[in-house]
Amino acid sequence: MLISEIFHSPQGEGKWIGVPSIFIRTSGCNLRCWFCDTPYTSWNPEGEKMSVDQILEHITQYDCEHVVVTGGEPMLSHEIESLTQRLHADGKIITIETAGTILSDVHADLMSISPKLSNSIPVKDPAWAHRHDARRDQPTVIHELIKRHPYQIKFVVDQREDIAEIEDYLIRYPEIDRAHVYLMPQGITAEMLAERMPWIEEVAAQLGCQVTRRMHIELWGNVRGK
Template sequence: MRVSEIFVSFQGEGREQGKRCTFLRLAGCNLTCRWCDTPDTQDAAGGRERSADAILDEIRSLGVRRICITGGEPLLQADELLPLLRVLAGEGYKVDIETNGTVPFGPVLPWAAVCMDIKCPSSGEESDTSLLPLIRPVDTVKFVVADQQDLDYAAKILREHPIAGEVIISPVHGADYHAIAEEIIGWNHEIRLQLQLHKQIGMR
């Protein structure tokens, strides 16, 4: 697997926000989002090749039982990732996978929860909303929003697609948080407004 880095930090977003977490960040992405936190991971030839055994040994040595697999787009390496997920799940790790919603994630669902980041217009990219029926109550759908156009798009998706998992509205760092909050407080949908904690505290 092409690995960008493995490290421990606080989970900055999603259901597990604020909890200690081991991050396995894989290299390579099929999108170039305007709001990408980690543009250096977009190159599939980046990072370094590591075996599943070496990855597992490092994860175990860090001693944190919560794992977030991110990227890049980690599901581009799904074939190599699946055996690792089976071992982690078998050893009792709680695993979350962050995905940009362009790669089918059905194969990983027995072993991990998914956070599907639906790309809004300001990102310059687009997710595959036909994947939304795969979302379960343990999964999460996230909209990173910068402006009213993004909010209108998110509202449209929520009207057109029943979503079983938790829905998060995450303002772009530095956006008008108050205006976004004022807009979504009246939405007829169960949502969570969430600022990116890792950016607030200056950690990766």
């Protein structure tokens, strides 16, 4: 697997916000969100080739039960199946953070899906804009992921205009329990997040969804290893 970084930090978003976790960040992505906060795993992927054995050995330095496999898009790697099965055998509680475009036979105690809305399309890069738009919504994958695993859905909200698209998405997937849906602001600084959060909280209440902070950005900014 191409691994960008492995680190220990509190989970910054969603259901298990604040929970101490080991993050295994894979490098490589099939999408190109213009606002990607980890471009070193997407636009300019970099990392170190590591076997599953090497990854498991590396994380033994952390006395921690929760493991988050993130990216990039971790479901791109076929080795994620072996990695998650062995993490599970070791008693780890596993979150997989994915855009929900690829299906794989993994073990996940929480499948954290962040569907990419049209607000993510990199319009300034026409070639990638076309590929990204064609790949970002995969209904069969979404249906299977939420059927197979405990899940949460996290929408990145940039502008008020995004809300109509979120409402349409939830109508198209009626099996999604809105209690498991989180709206979170787009932003790479605490100031950007704070600017959007008040109206996002209002909208979430109207939709019957939840909101999530992005605690890691609030505390440390958009830095690696947090």
